Amino acid sequence: MKNTVVEGKCWLITNAEGSMIQNIDTDMIFHNKHLAITEIDEMGKFTFGNLDGWQDFPQKAQAGDIVIAGANFGAGSSRQQAVDCFAALGIQAVIAESFGAIYFRNAVNSGFPVLVAESLQSLEIETGDVLRINFETGEFFNVSKNKQLPNLKAFSKIQTEIFQAGSLFKVNPE
Numbered sequence: 001m002k003n004t005v006v007e008g009k010c011w012l013i014t015n016a017e018g019s020m021i022q023n024i025d026t027d028m029i030f031h032n033k034h035l036a037i038t039e040i041d042e043m044g045k046f047t048f049g050n051l052d053g054w055q056d057f058p059q060k061a062q063a064g065d066i067v068i069a070g071a072n073f074g075a076g077s078s079r080q081q082a083v084d085c086f087a088a089l090g091i092q093a094v095i096a097e098s099f100g101a102i103y104f105r106n107a108v109n110s111g112f113p114v115l116v117a118e119s120l121q122s123l124e125i126e127t128g129d130v131l132r133i134n135f136e137t138g139e140f141f142n143v144s145k146n147k148q149l150p151n152l153k154a155f156s157k158i159q160t161e162i163f164q165a166g167s168l169f170k171v172n173p174e
């Protein structure tokens with residue numbers, strides 16, 4: 001059984017002025033020039049390769065990290081590589097104020113944790129803070145600052161089942 005409570009260092013995806021970047025589309029996450037890559041393990045090194053100021057993310061990120069982004073994360077095309085590149089890096093979860101509908105569905109279907117949080121800009125979170133997330137209850141805690149944060153939208157029952165199975169294709173129908 002996979003652990004539904006995770007803890008990891010966060011990456012706040014911000015612009016040069018320190019504001020959270022909104023509307024990060026799938027082309028910014030995983031550029032279409034890399035679509036010929038079919039091995040998931042190879043996809044990680046191209047994560048955010050088309051997002052200004054974040055091209056070096058794959059070299060800095062570590063397995064167990066958590067990505068936090070603004071609204072409409074993953075908008076655009078339905079490219080699965082934009083989800084798989086994070087899994088290849090060992091990212092534990094992506095938290096955003098909202099997600100592109102297709103991106104969210106692709107992530108859930110592949111068993112990758114995506115969670116919605118309102119008003120992330122107003123929270124006292126900085127890149128490098130260690131966060132604890134409970135996927136099933138939505139509890140959200142900044143370990144570095146010893147501060148309880150407003151709950152995230154918890155996994156639905158089916159999202160938990162898919163996460164535990166590893167993908168929608170591995171869910172055992174009853």
